[in-house]
Amino acid sequence: MSADTPNSEWPDEAPPTTSKHGDRARIAGEELIEPKGDSLSGVTLTIDRPRADLFAFWRDFSNLARFMENVIDIEVLDARRSRWVVKAPANRTVEWISIVTEESEGDFIAWASEPDAPVPNSGRVDFRDAPGGRGTWVSATILYDPPAGFIGKAIAKMFQREPAIQARRDLRRFKQLMETGEVATGARNRRLLEEGKN
Amino acid sequence: MRALTWHGKHDVRVETVDDPEILNPRDAIIRVTSTAICGSDLHLYDGYIPTMMAGDILGHEFMGEVVETGPGSTLRKGQRVVVPFTISCGGCFHCGKHQYSACENSLPADNQDIGRELYGHPTAGLFGYSHMTGGYSGGQAEYVRVPFSDVGPIVVPDDVPDDDVLFLSDILPTGWQAAENAQIEQGDTVAVWGCGPVGLFCVQAAFLMGAERVIAIDHFPHRLELARRFGAETIDFEESKTYEALMEMTGGIGPDACIDAVGLEAHGFFVDNVIDQIKASTFLGTDRIHSIRQAIIACRKGGRVSMPAVYGGYVDKFPLGALMEKGLTLRTGQTHVQHYMPGLLNAILDGKIDTTFLISHRLPLEQAAEGYKMFHDRQNEVTKIVLKPGLEIAPAAA
DSSP: OOTTOOOTTSSSSSOGGGOSOHHHHHHHHHHHSOOOOSEEEEEEEEESSOHHHHHHHHHSGGGGGGTOTTEEEEEEOSSSEEEEEEEETTTEEEEEEEEEEEEETTTEEEEEEOTTOSSOEEEEEEEEEOGGGOOEEEEEEEEEOOOSHHHHHHHHHHTTTSHHHHHHHHHHHHHHHHHHSSOOOOOSSHHHHHTTOO | OEEEEEEETTEEEEEEOOOOOOOSTTOEEEEEEEEEEOTTHHHHHTTOSSSOOTTEEOOOEEEEEEEEEOTTOOOOTTOEEEEOSEEOOSOSHHHHTTOGGGOSSSSOGGGHHHHHHHHSSOOOEEBTSOTTTTOBOOSSBSEEEESSTTTSOEEOOTTSOHHHHGGGGTHHHHHHHHHHHTTOOTTOEEEEEOOSHHHHHHHHHHHHTTOSEEEEEESOHHHHHHHHHTTOEEEETTTSOHHHHHHHHTTTSOOSEEEEOSGGGOOOOOOGGGHHHHHHSTTTSHHHHHHHHHHHHHSOTTOEEEEOSOOOSOOSSOOHHHHHHTTOEEEEOSOOHHHHHHHHHHHHHTTSOOOGGGOOEEEEGGGHHHHHHHHHHOTTTOOOEEEETTOOOOSSOO
16 A cells, blocks of 8 residues: 555545545554554655655665755664654754664655654655656655644644645755755855755 | 845845855856846836845846856856846756746745645746745846756857847747747737837747737837837827727737737736735736736637736636637746747847847946836836946936
8 A cells, every 4th residue: 555545445536645534634644654643744746767766865864864954864773773863943953763664665665753752753755656757756644743842842843833844845855856966045155045045 | 246135115225245156066156247127127126026035136137257167067167148037957847848937946945835825836946036936146246146057048159249148038038939829820910919028029029930910019109119110010009999900900800819918027926915915006907917808809719819928816807708719729928948048049140130129228237226216217218228237337327
């Protein structure tokens, strides 16, 4: 089952992440990835590169900080585990260990945070051949449990309150990097770039 | 460096700002030798374009000399280049189809949200035209950071004056694409609404594409005279009834193709929360909508309507019935500048297209703010202002 495979009992072929019914999205999410929360979002973009290339780039998790805006660093610990360091308010950071729960070479990678993570989260990214020879459909599906308090603020910051928006922005940067070799910026120079002026 | 910066309605200033730098591998830095004020810059000047920030550098029609290149640039220092106003990566699906203004990768990721909300899809980044189009610093400056310099800028021969080729950056390709979208056939009568720079290039392009007659519509006598110079017949809509005149001038058939080049000066995109403000303004309101409505009503049955004029939001009373019942074709879009540049450069070098006739004023960059005011206040005789960094300041502006 992939991110877009509908349940046979459902009324249409639309991806479960686009369902108007929250429970349907939740059930679909739990079938796809480890149940680490009830906030599901999914985004698909077409990237004009072969599936194998995109999978390989993503699977080297140390690459992800190059296009995920709020990720400061990802340290690969072993074949399945990696340590994520993510921006938080007031120049602080939050960290957790993420573990690959399932993967299939060239097809998908699913991950979940380790049980003691301050921010329980899980997700998967699917790579499928786009129709018409247009490259690859990349779908990111994220499930997370927004906690309260300081960490909650960190997560709101990480996901720009709406996880789908942040996931889409990150995927757009992934697409830019893969299709053009760089991430677009409207900044005129380094100072403005560092100040986040676009 | 010195640059023309925006600070609010009718408040632009030439200031010293920090220089641009190479940030991405495919960037180049251009030292600007000529840059024009576009009609669409007046909408920034008038404060109608949202997502502007104080200090933004304006300008999207510019050319100059390559002074620095990133490792991925194909340009060399010292080359003279004209830079397209649209920023395009050259490698995405749309660039592959030469739909450069639909480039998927030139707009920074965070700036794409508004376009997705408003239009369903974000479009390409543009120079000097608000943060909705990427926040890229524009060309009314001494230096510009040009992304994807291996795709956009076109190298021009050393012995060709700036004035001959500057308009490859925007208005000449825009006029050409508009004429192409009109799918002109031999013997056609083509009507052009608006004799601004793009409309005047439409007149020239239409004849080159085989039109037998071109009818140009405006209300500024000087602009109508320029259209006449290129062989157009004219209608002054303040003196004559446009629809009735068009019918009488075409034996009751109507023009085979109609080009709406009135709103063309607005390259801008307006978000829906300012649409009321736009409609309330005198020159962006009913008049602009009036021209496309009139073009559709006047067009012959089975004819073509081309709309280089930019509409940013929603319109009222659009004649959808006329479009359907008469079987018209409507084609439009922001200009795919990179697609047209090589062919049009050759046409200029071969003397087939004249572009310099447009330039009514040349000013140093230092007098850019006066240029905006002059362009804004005197549209009849001020057809195009070209700014030249380093040009000696005239004793008194014209």
